[in-house]
Amino acid sequence: MLRQQYGPENVILSDIKKPSAEVFNMGPFVYADVLDYKNLRELVVNNGINWLVHYSAMLSAVGESNVQLSRAINITGLHNVLDLALENSMRLFVPSTIGAFGPTSPRDPAPDLCIQRPRTIYGVSKVHAELMGEYLHHKNGLDFRCLRYPGVISAYTHPGGGTTDYAVQIFHDALSTGHHECYLHPQTRLPMMHISDCHRATVEFMQAPECQLYLRTYNIAAISFTPEELVEEIRKHLPHLRVTYKPDPIRQNIADSWPMRFDDSNARRDWGWEPAFGLPELVTDMLSDLRKRRVSADLGVS
Numbered sequence: 001m002l003r004q005q006y007g008p009e010n011v012i013l014s015d016i017k018k019p020s021a022e023v024f025n026m027g028p029f030v031y032a033d034v035l036d037y038k039n040l041r042e043l044v045v046n047n048g049i050n051w052l053v054h055y056s057a058m059l060s061a062v063g064e065s066n067v068q069l070s071r072a073i074n075i076t077g078l079h080n081v082l083d084l085a086l087e088n089s090m091r092l093f094v095p096s097t098i099g100a101f102g103p104t105s106p107r108d109p110a111p112d113l114c115i116q117r118p119r120t121i122y123g124v125s126k127v128h129a130e131l132m133g134e135y136l137h138h139k140n141g142l143d144f145r146c147l148r149y150p151g152v153i154s155a156y157t158h159p160g161g162g163t164t165d166y167a168v169q170i171f172h173d174a175l176s177t178g179h180h181e182c183y184l185h186p187q188t189r190l191p192m193m194h195i196s197d198c199h200r201a202t203v204e205f206m207q208a209p210e211c212q213l214y215l216r217t218y219n220i221a222a223i224s225f226t227p228e229e230l231v232e233e234i235r236k237h238l239p240h241l242r243v244t245y246k247p248d249p250i251r252q253n254i255a256d257s258w259p260m261r262f263d264d265s266n267a268r269r270d271w272g273w274e275p276a277f278g279l280p281e282l283v284t285d286m287l288s289d290l291r292k293r294r295v296s297a298d299l300g301v302s
């Protein structure tokens with residue numbers, strides 16, 4: 001989306017992992033480790049970067065299995081990015097998450113401002129990011145912007161160690177084996193969002209004039225569903241889909257501590273946030289995208 005608006009050469013992607021050939025050929029891609037401050041600084045200075053979108057992180061479930069690494073990437077990495085943004089007067093976007101709330105937060109819905117006592121290192125690091133960014137905004141004028149994303153559902157990448165991963169994996173399974181084993185209880189309700197809505201929200205928020213922003217961290221919402229409801233919607237397209245439930249105590253415990261719905265009324269009021277994808281649209285789009293991808297990769301479709 002950014003490359004369409006600003007020109008492919010003006011948006012540089014980075015990671016520590018080699019991208020797919022498709023991503024690599026779309027525009028500039030560089031290696032950047034968020035733990036290597038000198039390298040980050042070189043990239044910013046040499047390329048005259050003025051916006052920084054900081055996605056690198058370890059997600060909730062995988063974070064619990066390596067707390068030290070998660071702390072390094074999510075907290076030390078964030079500090080590097082904050083310092084860099086301040087030093088070079090960049091606009092900085094950092095995503096937060098439904099995981100920034102905990103069992104003592106209001107869950108249905110969770111408002112922007114309420115008790116936040118998450119019980120995962122991921123959640124703790126995201127609350128830290130929200131607070132550090134807001135602190136540097138008020139103290140030093142950093143143009144820090146943060147959206148709390150729901151579980152994001154995309155056909156482009158495989159799930160990366162989160163608690164909401166089932167809602168992506170189920171589409172892959174539905175089109176391959178026709179069987180999905182779900183690690184959450186069928187009635188576990190969580191806020192979710194199609195990747196297109198997530199990208200559009202991020203770009204619209206980054207482009208919003210500062211005078212419209214009464215908060216620096218906003219909830220954004222689109223849909224909220226349970227595994228059972230998702231299965232019912234997928235079965236409208238693939239009636240043969242078989243789902244079994246085998247709750248994983250770690251991920252179930254995390255999901256039970258997160259909001260069931262998000263209150264995003266402030267984002268709607270201040271900068272005009274409006275989601276486009278409901279559950280039926282999300283399911284239709286995911287199945288059609290994944291079908292095309294499987295066919296072009298010469299994989300069968302169940």
Ligand SMILES: NC(=O)c1ccc[n+]([C@@H]2O[C@H](COP(=O)([O-])OP(=O)(O)OC[C@H]3O[C@@H](n4cnc5c(N)ncnc54)[C@H](O)[C@@H]3O)[C@@H](O)[C@H]2O)c1
Pocket residue numbers: 015016017032033034035054055056057058059073077095096097098148149150151152153157159160161162164
């Ligand atoms: N996916 C979701 O449902 C969701 C929901 C809410 C918020 N978010 C946030 O969005 C961001 C992206 O999430 P995602 O789902 O793409 O996660 P992901 O795990 O798929 O991707 C994280 C990326 O960070 C990279 N990374 C790891 N260590 C790094 C390092 N030292 N330096 C540079 N890069 C490094 C990884 O290589 C990977 O490409 C995260 O900040 C996450 O908290 C995601």
Ligand SMILES: C[C@@H](O)[C@H](N)C(=O)O
Pocket residue numbers: 059060061096097098099122149150151152161162163164165
């Ligand atoms: C919700 C989000 O932050 C991520 N998908 C996770 O489950 O960890």
